[in-house]
Amino acid sequence: xxxxxxxxxxxxxxxxxxxxxxxxxxxxxxxxxxxxxxxxxxxxxxxxxxxxxxxxxxxxxxxxxxxxxxxxxxxxxxxxxxxxxxxxxxxxxxxxxxxxxxxxxxxxxxxxxxxxxxxxxxxxxxxxxxxxxxxxxxxxxxxxxxxxxxxxxxxxxxxxxxxxxxxxxxxxxxxxxxxxxxxxxxxxxxxxxxxxxxxxxxxxxxxxxxxxxxxxxxxxxxxxxxxxxxxxxxxxxxxxxxxxxxxxxxxxxxxxxxxxxxxxxxxxxxxxxxxxxxxxxxxxxxx
Amino acid sequence: xxxxxxxxxxxxxxxxxxxxxxxxxxxxxxxxxxxxxxxxxxxxxxxxxxxxxxxxxxxxxxxxxxxxxxxxxxxxxxxxxxxxxxxxxxxxxxxxxxxxxxxxxxxxxxxxxxxxxxxxxxxxxxxxxxxxxxxxxxxxxxxxxxxxxxxxxxxxxxxxxxxxxxxxxxxxxxxxxxxxxxxxxxxxxxxxxxxxxxxxxxxxxxxxxxxxxxxxxxxxxxxxxxxxxxxxxxxxxxxxxxxxxxxxxxxxxxxxxxxxxxxxxxxxxxxxxxxxxxxxxxxxxxx
Numbered sequence: 001x002x003x004x005x006x007x008x009x010x011x012x013x014x015x016x017x018x019x020x021x022x023x024x025x026x027x028x029x030x031x032x033x034x035x036x037x038x039x040x041x042x043x044x045x046x047x048x049x050x051x052x053x054x055x056x057x058x059x060x061x062x063x064x065x066x067x068x069x070x071x072x073x074x075x076x077x078x079x080x081x082x083x084x085x086x087x088x089x090x091x092x093x094x095x096x097x098x099x100x101x102x103x104x105x106x107x108x109x110x111x112x113x114x115x116x117x118x119x120x121x122x123x124x125x126x127x128x129x130x131x132x133x134x135x136x137x138x139x140x141x142x143x144x145x146x147x148x149x150x151x152x153x154x155x156x157x158x159x160x161x162x163x164x165x166x167x168x169x170x171x172x173x174x175x176x177x178x179x180x181x182x183x184x185x186x187x188x189x190x191x192x193x194x195x196x197x198x199x200x201x202x203x204x205x206x207x208x209x210x211x212x213x214x215x216x217x218x219x220x221x222x223x224x225x226x227x228x229x230x231x232x233x234x235x236x237x238x239x240x241x242x243x244x245x246x247x248x249x250x251x252x253x254x255x256x257x258x259x260x261x262x263x264x265x266x267x268x269x270x271x272x273x274x275x276x277x278x279x280x281x282x283x284x285x286x287x
Numbered sequence: 288x289x290x291x292x293x294x295x296x297x298x299x300x301x302x303x304x305x306x307x308x309x310x311x312x313x314x315x316x317x318x319x320x321x322x323x324x325x326x327x328x329x330x331x332x333x334x335x336x337x338x339x340x341x342x343x344x345x346x347x348x349x350x351x352x353x354x355x356x357x358x359x360x361x362x363x364x365x366x367x368x369x370x371x372x373x374x375x376x377x378x379x380x381x382x383x384x385x386x387x388x389x390x391x392x393x394x395x396x397x398x399x400x401x402x403x404x405x406x407x408x409x410x411x412x413x414x415x416x417x418x419x420x421x422x423x424x425x426x427x428x429x430x431x432x433x434x435x436x437x438x439x440x441x442x443x444x445x446x447x448x449x450x451x452x453x454x455x456x457x458x459x460x461x462x463x464x465x466x467x468x469x470x471x472x473x474x475x476x477x478x479x480x481x482x483x484x485x486x487x488x489x490x491x492x493x494x495x496x497x498x499x500x501x502x503x504x505x506x507x508x509x510x511x512x513x514x515x516x517x518x519x520x521x522x523x524x525x526x527x528x529x530x531x532x533x534x535x536x537x538x539x540x541x542x543x544x545x546x547x548x549x550x551x552x553x554x555x556x557x558x559x560x561x562x563x564x565x566x567x568x569x570x571x572x573x574x
Contacts, residue, residue: 038547058389098463115315120555127475163554163555163556164556165554166554166556168555187550187551188554188555188560189548189549189550189551190548190549191560191561191564205492206561208560210555219390225366233365256386261475262476262477263474263476264435264474264476264498266475267475268407268451268452268455268495268497269450269451269452269453271386273475273478273495274478274493274570277477277478277567277568277570278480278570278571281564281565281568283561283564283565284571
């Protein structure tokens, strides 16, 4: 592996297999042709035009769209879709980088509809006399996704109706027992964005990177069963583990590479420097 | 003005007025149709094909291409092009984000050929007990470009054959009398990229952002006539001046906005946060 390999691994989407879908003039996401043929084409909910799929314009409010979509998705679930991953957790569907919210959608369905998701990913670090250290959690071996992999100190999906910082403070309490007054001090310092494909699913995701300097005498503690254990690693060990292995969950590598860059650990004259920095923030449609 | 306005002002290019030009299979830059008609079409140096202009393939080494291009550009200069801006300074022409270097080109011609340029832009800051401060230079009133405007602490174009960090250390000495041992400590922490058009010229530029923490008792001093004066400003004054005015040279605003983000001065929940972060790093061809 290399830093660029992690970026390529996250940006593995073949957009030519997808068609966009729209709510009015707004592109809301992307549908894989095979999923569209199987689940969308005869649903009566979407009309196919030259530029992609269009949600029934009679659904003219976010509430109507959300309710109709929910009923449709529950039908898909009955036919065996989403398996154990249905969460009863609503995500916002919004035009890329835009407002307002077009509707909400069950989290498990979001990547099937190629809807941009995101959430806070926080690196909790300690400045010790012997150098920078990072608190590294290992995901619970019971989690349905990426069990046992290494993760960002605190990270979570972004539910509808919550601010990013508010959500981070909540996750800091749940995942790492970081008290609210300490979690509040986390700073939003970057964005990492990628276009990831997994089978028929597309994740054009944007993660908001937070840094939080933690006091030396604070030890994060798993609180909600999502984390198996925390270890405090010298930043150089994190750097080498990211660079040389796939031990971290795939997208967490990008958040850590961004941390390494912002903390001055890469040389501007490294041959991959521009490609890495450009690749960490693929906000726009790849060509 | 707003932060987004500065990003839009830098990304003002209308690519539909330009055609790419190639060296073999590599896109080297872009030519405005009017400039191409006037200077390129009958030059014998380029052939027009469906996908753009192709440099004569008989020029099969960087040296041959550079020498022929130089003779051609000197001819343009004789016909009144480039005016007082001819520098006798060679820039590298390289495929975007790629290697190897295809040829060198006189700096003054680079934006006429829509060739990506760049260079180090450094923010020199001081951590005082009363908060972060930034050293802000005002450009000399004698400079041919952007006289009297505010600038990044140290910034320079990137000449061929020099490393970015090496170039920064040189510029730190020339522009601000920062001794080499101190300048060496600057860290490359980000990239800022934009697509700027000025008349028939295109700058698809990438600036490498460096941070350098300076000791409280160090005062930068103009050394080469490029800087009129340095002032130490509280970061909040820099923040407000960038946000509300056009006193800084247009692209320097982006480097400072990137600094503000990395130093935790923007909220993740500000409505423009994703648009700003995405807009600061427009590495790829806008659609």
